[in-house]
Amino acid sequence: MKIINFISGRFRVYGLSLFTLLLFTECNDLDLQPLDAVIEENFFNTENDFKGATLASYSSMQSLYATTAENLFAVNEWWKLTIMTEDNVTSDPFNIDLLNYSNFRVFPTTTAFPFIYTIVYQGVHRANKVLQKLEDENELTAEEKTQYEAEAKFLRAWFHFQSFKIWGGYAPLSLAVVDDLNNAALPNSTPAETISAILADFQFAADNLPESWDSQNTGRATAWAATAYLGKTHLYNGDLSAAQPFFQDVYDNGPYSLMADYASVFDYDFENNQESIFEIQFASNSDDNGWVLDDFHTENFKASQGYHRGADQDTSNGSLYEPSVDYVNSSDPDDPRLSTNIYREGDTYYGFGFDFVLGDITAETGSTGYLIKKYRGENIAKMAPLNFVVDYNNERIFRFADLILMYAETLIESDPTLATQLINEVRLRSFPAATAVPAGLSTADLTDALRLERRLELAFEGHRYFDLVRWGIAQETFDALDTAEIENTWDTQTANGIFPLPQTEIDRSGGVLSQIDGL
CATH class of the missing domain: 1.25.40.390 (Serine Threonine Protein Phosphatase 5, Tetratricopeptide repeat)
Structure with a gap:
């Protein structure tokens, strides 16, 4: 008997880390139906069923931003890889882990890679499951089938596009549900194959959504x-x-x-x-967000349903995530974007339930003297969860x-x-x-x-690193920076801006998946 549980059902597929919607169990003589689960054979039938299954893939998008230690360790892994690698962001000299990202001291074992890989292919798998079930008999009209096919293909393309940005099209291309656990590992794709699949999916979505x-x-x-x-x-x-x-x-x-x-x-x-x-x-305290399935925590725990943007800002000594001096110097001091994006000495700092005028935060730590403000500011109290760990402002x-x-x-x-x-x-x-x-x-x-x-x-929106790479000026840009007296190794730790595939996935594949050349 197959069961499906959108909240907690998951396992690791050999060769591809996929949190999955399906849990396979053996039928017993009584064939009892679990009280807390939905039978797969009875699930993918109505329009509401397909909507729920589709929203599960959206939930994986949200999970990229999770901070969690319950089922899959993550501490702002998406932020680290997409924000800390900008020349707009740095950290104080004592935060070696984050400075490793800023200085491109990243390896196939770096925490961000297996986490992001898992979530990306979780989202792909969930979209593929919808596409698979659309082919079976169900109650959907022809128009509804086309719409859900288009939406699932948009989601699949979106996740494959994130994979393309990070791994250059050399990560696996997953275009069907992996059901055979003995042959679940997928090989490397090529950039041309990956781009072709992404464009085909987005085109179908554009034509039919x-x-x-x-x-x-x-x-x-x-x-x-x-x-x-x-x-x-x-x-x-x-x-x-x-x-x-x-x-x-x-x-x-x-x-x-x-x-x-x-x-x-x-x-x-x-x-x-x-x-x-x-x-x-992201979520809200009213629990009215259809994207929220909370893949990482019990339903009462909301930290995975928001973004850990501004936490860990030490208003005395600096922050884990600091706007760089180079970014501030590149801006006109009168540009309103600067006051929206960063805190400086003399600004009113807003926290969860408090505010005060910010003093000098450079202290003796080597801090840049700036804190990230974007998405936060005066309205922070409105978007605060009960645990005050994250905020709920959409990205x-x-x-x-x-x-x-x-x-x-x-x-x-x-x-x-x-x-x-x-x-x-x-x-x-x-x-x-x-x-x-x-x-x-x-x-x-x-x-x-x-x-x-x-x-x-x-600035601080996750585009800058990928812009520098596609423009072909990443090397000269990073070479020109003073990165906490640590020489950046962009040219040796990435392959022309492409990051390494996680070693855990290569090992798990049994030789089917290989590391990208040059990494």
Whole structure:
């Protein structure tokens, strides 16, 4: 008898770490039905069943941001890999673990890799399970089947895209449910195969998802989000001409527009705002978030349902996660983005239930003197869980401002006038008093202006490292930094910006999966 338990059911599949929805048990003579589980044969039948199974994959997105030690160890692993590797972020000299990320002293055994690998392929597996069950007899109409197929393919593509960014397309490509535990290990893919699969899935999603959802389904993927990701996938694959029409379509015809001011974009009161193409839906104390399945804890424990963004900020001596001096120096001191993104001496610091004027925090620790403020600030009390560990403000992982700048990037050589206008659209919204990027710049100067604007606009949002890699300037950028008197080893610990596959998965595969060349 097979049973399915969305909250706690999970096991490790040999060769691929997949938290799974299925628990296999042997039938006994009585064939008793467990009281706390749903029988698989009776589950994938109604529209509500498929909605629940689909939301399980969304829950894996949320799990990337988890801080937990119950079932799978994680302490801000996604943050470490995507934020600490920016030149915008550092740590005080005593936090060796985080400085290892900043200085690219990462290895196949580094904690972030097995955690992220597990969650990515958990999400893929859950999407594949929906696709598999759509082929069976059920109560769905033809229209509903197409919609759930499109949504599952969006989710599968999204997770494979994260894998592509981190492992360059050399991690496994999983396009079907792994049922045979004796042959569960999947081999390395190739970048071309991975990109082709991602584009095919996003295209099906763009063609078949609704353009919007009602308020009861806020946060679910739309056709416009899939179209935006088609452009982003082509861009990350180095094909600017292929990316351009997708960005143009979303820009010209999509439902998005820039918020009136930069600070409002990240305000807890403006989650899922007009600028948000896609965002991670975190929990709330009211328990009204359909994404929340809580893969890591008992239902009363909420820490995995929010983001551990600002915890561990020591307002006397510094922080585990500090804005770098290089980032602050690259900003105009009057740019409102700076005051939205960071705390400085003299600012009012807001914590869970308290606030005070921040004094000098450099002390004797070598702190930069800055703390990360983005997503937090005055509204922090509204988004605080009962345990005061995380906050519930959604993560805006794909914003319209991001898309506008990527669209501009594709136009620098073919239409520099429009590219300049697009850069200024973002720049002057966020910094109204700024001097506009002038018309008639050379290709090189316009490229520099675009890259600086992306750095300032998207700081601490997890894009900077991947931008530097795809632009081919990561080595020179990191070499120019003073990284706590430790020479960064970007060129030897990554393969042109690609991180190593987790050694645990290579060992578990029995030789089917191999390490990426050069790592």
